[in-house]
Ligand SMILES: Nc1ncnc2c1ncn2[C@@H]1O[C@H](COP(=O)(O)OP(=O)(O)O)[C@@H](O)[C@H]1O
């Protein structure tokens with residue numbers, strides 16, 4: 052097993068979903084389970100490994116197909132390594148044996164098990180017994196998880212199945228919130244198709260079995276673009292985005308209203324807002340260590356946070372990592388995706404009731420990212436026109452949101468300002484770790500947002 056762990060530890064840091072960038076993992080095997088495979092050459096296994104170098108410890112789900120090296124046809128990019136002579140490990144989602152096994156579980160149900168661990172499929176739609184092994188391909192792009200797309204068949208629409216790379220105790224909020232919203236008939240959600248839940252021994256507590264979500268399947272909207280693409284094109288062409296942004300504000304408010312109806316809400320108490328401020332300060336100190344350019348803004352940033360200390364919003368479940376890339380432009384309007392919350396926040400914080408303005412702030416930042424990305428692509432482009440596009444989109448989004456909630460929304464609200472600034476600080480850390488050439492986008496925003504609200 053040591054050679055298997057060494058092989059995984061060498062490969063994981065190169066994966067986008069590996070959280071502790073710049074540090075090799077310190078892996079401990081927690082468990083595994085094997086799927087039955089039709090292909091005699093393939094052993095289909097999911098490893099649960101804990102990265103104990105991370106604080107708190109991060110548990111990863113690593114599906115692996117082991118094949119005799121002489122039979123491997125997978126592209127080198129998807130090969131994990133050869134832990135033993137003659138055997139090659141392939142990244143499971145890129146191998147048909149794992150794809151067929153996982154999709155079979157999520158669409159058809161059943162349980163697979165390993166030492167003190169299980170994985171159980173919970174299909175929500177009746178399976179087509181004649182379908183045979185489901186084929187699917189990995190969705191390309193920069194994602195926190197790995198998603199498989201299974202094309203439509205005569206008996207079912209196309210399906211996207213997200214494999215959660217980081218595994219936590221309890222139901223993943225992506226599944227929890229979207230199944231509740233879909234069940235309540237929200238038109239802004241992709242209908243759920245099924246999910247996979249697992250049990251394993253808690254890495255932090257001897258002999259205690261815990262459970263959590265492993266994968267989530269939803270209807271896949273083929274051939275549609277996300278709001279990021281649509282907005283980027285509109286901004287680059289100089290086409291107004293006001294109507295779309297207004298409808299996006301309305302859809303956002305509609306989802307917030309549904310979540311407030313479906314899950315408990317409560318007024319914030321002083322300790323809640325102190326908790327927000329504590330998170331902002333903690334994040335700022337990480338950002339100061341990882342992105343030193345922020346240091347000159349420190350006092351101004353803290354002043355913006357201090358202005359929000361008397362805010363008392365109603366707390367409710369929210370999206371938590373809301374940006375243009377999380378919304379699809381379908382023929383029936385905007386559809387929201389990925390309710391997992393901020394990947395960098397511990398899960399226990401992500402499932403707590405929160406301020407709905409956090410999502411509003413996330414989307415406002417995303418409009419600014421459109422301008423930033425255009426400037427990165429074409430530094431010679433006059434900044435003023437793109438800025439005017441962003442300002443109009445922001446205003447339209449806020450107007451649509453306020454209209455649908457029926458509550459006026461002050462664009463200078465101190466809590467909104469603090470949340471927007473905190474999101475920019477989050478983005479500075481995120482970009483420094485994942486896309487260093489993009490870090491100028493949040494850095495410029497931090498300068499602007501801190502200067503707009505002087506002490
Ligand atoms: N139901 C869907 N229909 C079409 N595309 C989807 C669907 N769900 C996700 N996508 C695409 O996959 C991308 C990643 O999905 P997301 O849920 O954000 O995963 P991650 O947690 O890995 O970031 C989205 O930005 C979107 O482009």
Ligand SMILES: O=P(O)(O)O[C@H]1O[C@H](CO)[C@@H](O[C@H]2O[C@H](CO)[C@@H](O)[C@H](O)[C@H]2O)[C@H](O)[C@H]1O
Pocket residue numbers: 193194195279372374375376377389393394413416417418420478481
């Ligand atoms: O992968 P996730 O969807 O969970 O989100 C993470 O990655 C996003 C980048 O892909 C990051 O979003 C940032 O970049 C977007 C443009 O690519 C921009 O629209 C967002 O406003 C900006 O925050 C997100 O923060 C991160 O959690």
